[in-house]
Amino acid sequence: MNLLHVCCAPDLVSTVFKMEELRGSELFFYNPNIFPEDEFFRRYEAFEEVCESLSIACPEPTYCPEDFSKILSSYVDEKEGGIRCSKCIELRLRxxxxMAKSIGAESFSTTLLAxxxxxxxxxxxxxxxxxxxxxIEFIPGNFRVDRGRLNTLIRxxxxxxxxxxxxxxxxxxxxREIRDTRDRERLERDFGALVDLWKFRGKMVLRSEIPISDxxxxxxxxxxxxxxxxxxDLEDAELKNRRWLKTGTYNCRILREKDQ
Ligand code: SF4
Known part of the structure; x- marks a missing residue:
């Protein structure tokens, strides 16, 4: 048996779709790095939802941020990808x-590989x-599925x-603050008459609310x-049969009234 460490629901979905042989693994949701506690349970609930849809047994949650606090305080100023992350990954994998050894599993792996x-x-x-x-054996690999496929799987x-x-x-x-300032300035510069549309940032916008045909x-x-x-809502011929509007830097999901 394999024990699979799960970091989050989307990466679990990617892993089981890419690595069919890991579907039968026991799962272990050990992520003391997640802050704040609400976020930990939000991610756990998403994980639970995925387990249910895949008919995989879901372990109980245990939130133990104290396991991670020393790493955080020692390397708080490190950039993502530096030594803090190495220690964080090592903590979770160790x-x-x-745990794998104590339950008699032959191997372990992690959805972080997705x-x-x-x-x-x-x-x-x-x-x-x-x-x-x-x-004990470690199962390595590239557990990533392509982004478009993942978006469909985890809608x-x-x-x-x-x-x-x-x-x-x-x-x-x-x-985010830097991006917001930059985009707001671009909106004012390139679409001065439409600055009011800024209110739709991160929200749903109707096609009819965008007065541009090109x-x-x-x-x-x-x-x-x-x-x-x-x-x-206008059934724009240019958007027909498309699920995503790819702008080059940002992919926006397209909804139709029948989808809601
Ligand atoms: S991997 Fe790095 S950035 Fe992510 S939670 Fe761990 S320490 Fe923080």
Whole structure:
């Protein structure tokens, strides 16, 4: 039997669709890095939902941020991808390997190998180092499915917008502020008469609320506003049969009235 560490619901979906042989694994949701507690349970609930839809047994949640607090306080100023992340991945993989050993599993692995934000090579090095120390097999691999396919598979499943710890949350907020300021300035410069459309950032906008007929201009505007979804209430011929509006920097989901 294999023990699979699960970092989040989307990465679990990607893993089981890419690595059919891991479907029968026991799951282990050990993520003391997640901050705040509400976010931990939000991610756990999404994980539970996926387990239910895949008919996989879901373990009970245990939130133990104290396991991670020393790593956070020692490396709080590190950028994502640096030593704080190595320690964080090692902590989670070591606990998984120890748990695997204690329940008599032959191997362990992690859905972190599905995350587009992480280095597969780096995770594999850490996994193999722990496997050698503890004398258990580590299952490596590229567990990623392509983005379009993943978007279809996890349509309504909660998807986090930062990695997990307090430092990554702060980093994400800072980056968001920079993006907001830049896009707001672009909107004022390129679509001065339409600045009111800024209110749809991160929300749903109706096609009829965008008074632009030229598709490339409309794409440019959507790429700046970045609404969560574009509802094609006008049945625009240019949007017909499309699920996503790709603007080059931002992909906006297209909804039709019948989808709601
Ligand atoms: S950024 Fe992610 S991987 Fe890195 S320490 Fe924070 S939670 Fe862990």
């Amino acid at each position: 606990k998984t390997a120890e 995350s587009p934000r992480k280095s597969i090579k780096h995770i594999t090095l850490i996994g193999e180092m722990i496997a050698n120390e503890i004398d 309504d499943i909660y998807r986090q917008d930062y990695c997990g710890c307090q430092a990554s949350l702060n980093e994400m907020k800072k980056e 598709t490339s201009e409309m794409k440019k505007l959507i790429g700046i506003i970045k609404p969560a979804t574009l509802c094609d």
